[in-house]
Each structure stands twice: as C-alpha cells, then as structure tokens.
Amino acid sequence: MELLDVARKVRDNAYVPYSRFKVGAAVRGASGAVYHGCNVENVAYPEGTCAEAGAIALMVASGETRLTEVAVIADSPQPVPPCGGCRQKLAEFGDADTLVLLATTSGKVLHTTIGELLPGRFDASHMSEVG
Template sequence: MSLLDAAREVRERAYVPYSKFKVGAAIRGASGTVYRGCNVENVAYPEGTCAEAGAISAMVAAGETVLTEVAVIADSPSPVPPCGGCRQKLAEFGAGDVPVLLATTDGAEMHTTIGDLLPGRFDAGHMART
C-alpha cells in the first residue's frame, strides 16, 4: 500500500461532525513503518487535532522520532497544505528535504518538501548558546 493510499484509508475514520472536512495523513518513519492520523474535531473549538499531528503522535508513541516522507489528502478543490502548527511539527521530526505529497480525493497532487512548506523554520539551533 502506498503512503497516499494509507492516508486515503485513514481519512475515512476522521471524526468531523462539525466541519464535515475529513483529512488523512500518513508518514513514513526512518524504519520504513507507516504511521497514520486523521483529524479529530471537538465541539470546543479549537481543541481538535490535525491529521498530521495524529500521525506524528502515532510515530512517537511507537518509539520513532524521524520521518522520511509525508502524504496528506482531503476532499478539496486543490491540495490542502498542513496548517502552520503542523508544518512546525513536521519540521521537528523531518529534514527540510523530506518529500511531502499533498493530494485531493479527485486525484490532484502537489509535490513539495518540509523545507518549502516552512522556510526559515525555528529549530533547536535557535536555542543553542555559543
């Protein structure tokens, strides 16, 4: 199963009773294992969880901290990029050259990288004292 297929499959499990906007994400850890996440809404906005954050959480819970590939899919007119917070989360666990595939359920695709999604990212180097 491709990474996009994994994202497509988990998207169907999204809990979105308010927006009805299902998003699925799948990431590949350095081990090759695929971790999935879907968005989960809460009536107390903005307490929901994004699909990308769910996939990262699954990866970390499994003991991995490096991702090597990302796929995100939604039913939208054009591919939906991760929100700002998820871009930073992806950057925490993936290098700037990690490929990111953004797709729609109708088949449109956009290929990018974590670095292109979040140029000038804040990282641990900003916290180091010389």
C-alpha cells in the same frame, strides 16, 4: 501500500461532525514503518487534532522520532497544505528536503518539501546557547 493510499484510507475514520472536512495523513518513519492519523474535531473548536499531528503522535508513541516522507489528503478542489502548527511539527521530526505529498480525493497531487512549506523554520539550532 503507498503512503498516499494509507492517508486516503485513514481519512475515512476522521471525526468531523462540525466541519464535515475529513483529512487523512501518513508519515513514513526512518525505519520504513508507516504511521497514520486523521483529524478529530471537538465541539470546543480549538481543541481538535489535525491529521498530521495524529500521525506524528502515533510515530512517536511507537518509538520513532524521524520521518522521511509525508502524505496528506482531503476532499478539496486543490491539495490542502498542513496548518502552521503542523508545519512546525513536521519540521521537528523531518529534514527540510523531506518529501510531502499533498493530494485531493479526486487525484490531484502536489509534491513539495517541509522546507518549502516552512522556510526559515525554527529548529534546535536556534537554541544552541541554551543550558
């Protein structure tokens, strides 16, 4: 199954009683396995979880720490990019040239990379003098 199809399917499970804005995400681990997540809202609004964060959490819980491809889908006029926090999370587990597919439910797809989404990213190389 294509990565975008997995994201589309898991989007249906999003828990969004407040915004009604469903997002689905899927990441492919270095092993080739696919992990998925959907956004989960909470009445205490900042306590929700983004779809990308959920997919990454499932990947890590399954024993992988490298991703090679990302797909995110939402019902919006234009493809929706990950929030700033999720961009940093993607950068933690993927390379700058890792493909990111951003899509709408109507079929628009934007191809980008983690590096394009988060230029000048903070990474482990910035901490080389620590400890």
